[in-house]
Amino acid sequence: MTTATTTTDFQSWSHVHLQRVEATLRRVLPAPDIAPQRLHQALRYAVLEGGKRVRPLLAFAAGELANADPERVALAGAAVELIHAYSLVHDDLPCMDDDVLRRGKPTCHVEYDEPTALLVGDALHSLAFQVLGDYRLADDAKTQLEMVKLLAAAAGSRGMAGGQAIDLESVGKALTVTELEFMHIHKTGAIIRASALLGARCGSGLGQKELGQIDLFAKLIGLAYQVVDDVLDAEGSTATLGKTAGKDAKDNKPTYVSAIGAARARELAQELRQNALGALAGFGERALRLRQIADFIVLRKF
Numbered sequence: 594m595t596t597a598t599t600t601t602d603f604q605s606w607s608h609v610h611l612q613r614v615e616a617t618l619r620r621v622l623p624a625p626d627i628a629p630q631r632l633h634q635a636l637r638y639a640v641l642e643g644g645k646r647v648r649p650l651l652a653f654a655a656g657e658l659a660n661a662d663p664e665r666v667a668l669a670g671a672a673v674e675l676i677h678a679y680s681l682v683h684d685d686l687p688c689m690d691d692d693v694l695r696r697g698k699p700t701c702h703v704e705y706d707e708p709t710a711l712l713v714g715d716a717l718h719s720l721a722f723q724v725l726g727d728y729r730l731a732d733d734a735k736t737q738l739e740m741v742k743l744l745a746a747a748a749g750s751r752g753m754a755g756g757q758a759i760d761l762e763s764v765g766k767a768l769t770v771t772e773l774e775f776m777h778i779h780k781t782g783a784i785i786r787a788s789a790l791l792g793a794r795c796g797s798g799l800g801q802k803e804l805g806q807i808d809l810f811a812k813l814i815g816l817a818y819q820v821v822d823d824v825l826d827a828e829g830s831t832a833t834l835g836k837t838a839g840k841d842a843k844d845n846k847p848t849y850v851s852a853i854g855a856a857r858a859r860e861l862a863q864e865l866r867q868n869a870l871g872a873l874a875g876f877g878e879r880a881l882r883l884r885q886i887a888d889f890i891v892l893r894k895f
C-alpha cells in the first residue's frame with residue numbers, strides 16, 4: 594500500500610468516525626435553550642466545534658479490533674471527550690495555566706466567566722458518567738461497571754487530576770526525566786489509555802492478553818502525546834495550534850523540551866511510537882487504524 598493511499602484511507606476513516614462522535618456529543622449535551630441556558634450554552638461552547646477528537650478516534654480504532662458496535666463506541670468515546678474537554682476548561686483557568694485561547698477560540702472563562710467555566714467542568718465531568726450509565730455499552734453489566742471504574746480512575750487523583758496537581762506544584766522546578774514521565778503519564782496518558790480500553794471493552798472480541806497489548810500501546814502513545822504537546826508549545830505557532838504558543842517557557846513549566854531539548858524530545862516521541870507499534874505486533878493488519886493514529890500523534894503539527 595502506498596503512503597498516499599494509506600493517508601487517504603485514514604482520512605476517510607477519520608472523517609466518518611469524527612462525524613459519528615460529533616453527532617453523539619451534540620445529542621448527549623443538553624440543548625442550549627434548556628434552563629439554565631447560559632450554563633448549557635457554555636457546555637456546548639467548550640465541547641463542540643473544535644478539538645482533534647483523538648481520544649474518541651482511539652476508542653473507535655480499539656473498538657474495531659474487539660468487533661464492537663460503533664454506536665456503543667461513539668458513546669464511550671464521547672464520554673472520554675467530555676472528561677477531556679472538562680480538563681481543558683479547568684486547565685485554562687487563571688488559577689491553573691491562565692490561558693486565553695483554546696481550539697482557536699477564547700477560552701471558556703474568557704467567553705463566559707470564571708464561575709461558569711468552573712461549573713462547565715463540573716457538569717461535563719458528571720455528564721461523562723451519566724453517558725456511561727444511561728446506555729448499554731458492553732455485553733454484560735459487569736464489564737460496563739468496569740468501564741465506569743476505569744474512566745473514574747483515569748480522571749481522578751491517581752490519573753489526570755493527580756497529574757495536573759504535579760504539573761502545578763512543579764512550576765519553576767527542574768524535574769528529572771523520570772519525574773516528567775510520571776507527570777505526563779498521569780496528566781495526559783491516563784485519559785488516552787482509558788480511551789483505547791473503553792473502546793475495546795465495548796466489544797467482546799478480545800481476550801485479557803490482547804487487552805493488555807492495547808493497554809501497553811496506549812500507555813506509550815499517551816506519553817508520546819504529551820511529549821509532542823511540549824514540543825509544539827515550544828516550536829509551533831499560536832495560529833496553527835489554536836492555543837497560545839510558548840506558554841510553557843513563559844510560565845517556567847518543566848517539560849521534555851526544557852529537560853532534554855526539542856530535538857531529543859522529538860526523537861523520544863518517535864522511540865515511544867516504535868515501542869507502541871511493537872505492542873500491536875500480534876494483531877497484524879487488524880491494528881491498522883491504531884497504527885495510523887500513533888503516526889498522527891507523533892507527526893501532527895497542531
Ligand code: IPE
Binds near residue numbers: 647677781895
Ligand atoms: C491538549 O489536548 C491537552 C493535552 C492533554 C495534551 P489535545 O491536543 O488533544 O487538544 P484538542 O482536544 O485537540 O483541543
Ligand code: IPE
Binds near residue numbers: 680684692753781826
Ligand atoms: C494539559 O497539559 C493536560 C490536561 C490534563 C488538560 P497542558 O497544560 O500542556 O495542555 P495545553 O498545552 O494547555 O493544551
Ligand code: MG
Binds near residue numbers: 684760
Ligand atoms: Mg496545564
Ligand code: MG
Binds near residue numbers: 684685690
Ligand atoms: Mg495548559
Ligand code: MG
Binds near residue numbers: 822823826
Ligand atoms: Mg501543553
